[in-house]
Amino acid sequence: MDALFDPILAPIVDFASWFLGAAERRLGTSVRFEATRYFSATLAVFLLVWIVFEGSLKARKIPARGPRTFEARSRQIRREIFYSISSVFVYMTMSIFLFEGAADGIFKFYHDPDKYGPLYKYGSFFILILVHDAYFYWSHRAMHHPLLFKWTHAVHHRTKDPTPFTAYAFAPGEAAVNFMIIPLYALVLPLHDMTTVYFLWFQIFRNAMAHAGYELMPRGWARHPILGLNSSVTHHHMHHEKMTGNYGFYFTFWDRLMGTEHKDYLDRVDAITAGDRRVEPNAIPSAGG
Numbered sequence: 001m002d003a004l005f006d007p008i009l010a011p012i013v014d015f016a017s018w019f020l021g022a023a024e025r026r027l028g029t030s031v032r033f034e035a036t037r038y039f040s041a042t043l044a045v046f047l048l049v050w051i052v053f054e055g056s057l058k059a060r061k062i063p064a065r066g067p068r069t070f071e072a073r074s075r076q077i078r079r080e081i082f083y084s085i086s087s088v089f090v091y092m093t094m095s096i097f098l099f100e101g102a103a104d105g106i107f108k109f110y111h112d113p114d115k116y117g118p119l120y121k122y123g124s125f126f127i128l129i130l131v132h133d134a135y136f137y138w139s140h141r142a143m144h145h146p147l148l149f150k151w152t153h154a155v156h157h158r159t160k161d162p163t164p165f166t167a168y169a170f171a172p173g174e175a176a177v178n179f180m181i182i183p184l185y186a187l188v189l190p191l192h193d194m195t196t197v198y199f200l201w202f203q204i205f206r207n208a209m210a211h212a213g214y215e216l217m218p219r220g221w222a223r224h225p226i227l228g229l230n231s232s233v234t235h236h237h238m239h240h241e242k243m244t245g246n247y248g249f250y251f252t253f254w255d256r257l258m259g260t261e262h263k264d265y266l267d268r269v270d271a272i273t274a275g276d277r278r279v280e281p282n283a284i285p286s287a288g289g
């Protein structure tokens with residue numbers, strides 16, 4: 001019997017013992033970093049936008065579909081935090097493989113800031129944002145395909161009226177797709193340790209802001225040829241309302257290039273930044289495609 005099972009069991013046991021050893025080495029760092037990142041960014045945006053400056057931002061609250069009770073909102077936030085914690089677990093687990101792969105030289109992480117010069121060290125932060133924007137747009141559109149939607153992106157779209165806590169409200173499959181930007185980038189291009197850390201902090205704050213529920217972009221920016229390339233809160237909020245279109249993350253560039261930006265996007269931003277409460281979400285398609 002041993003001869004029958006050994007070829008199957010031996011690699012599993014080897015992998016399990018390798019993984020437990022790696023987890024022991026890496027888990028403390030991963031837990032601290034991922035949990036701190038999620039809770040500090042979402043809580044900071046929530047406290048600033050929903051509590052501290054709520055009075056002055058009141059006119060910029062993006063109108064919700066129908067009345068929202070305190071109980072319904074609390075239920076939504078509890079669900080979002082539950083799925084976000086599951087996403088943090090996915091990131092922690094995948095970080096273990098990333099750290100081990102980096103130690104083995106599979107990924108091109110580097111520590112010496114002079115290795116590629118300061119221009120690349122700081123420039124790679126912006127390159128990574130541009131690469132991530134393209135990765136997010138296309139992986140997001142792929143996850144809207146009916147074959148993938150239910151297993152990946154449906155959890156995120158249970159929220160129609162986002163809060164900062166929606167930022168990481170993903171099914172584990174979507175969390176894994178989102179994590180892959182760092183290993184994919186570092187497989188091809190060098191990435192300084194601190195550039196990675198700054199990027200991950202920037203990314204979670206930008207994510208929490210995209211789900212802020214209040215428009216934060218100054219009035220007039222959305223129609224500006226350059227400033228309007230920056231994606232507003234309304235841009236992603238409309239994606240949650242309608243479950244289609246406005247797939248981009250940092251920028252409006254890909255949606256404009258591919259014709260997926262909602263035609264009434266600029267009118268919505270104008271109305272919200274002017275405090276016009278008469279503009280409500282348009283008829284919302286029910287499909288998730």
Ligand SMILES: [Zn+2]
Binds near residue numbers: 162236240
């Ligand atoms: Zn979202």
Ligand SMILES: [Zn+2]
Binds near residue numbers: 140144153157239243
């Ligand atoms: Zn989506």
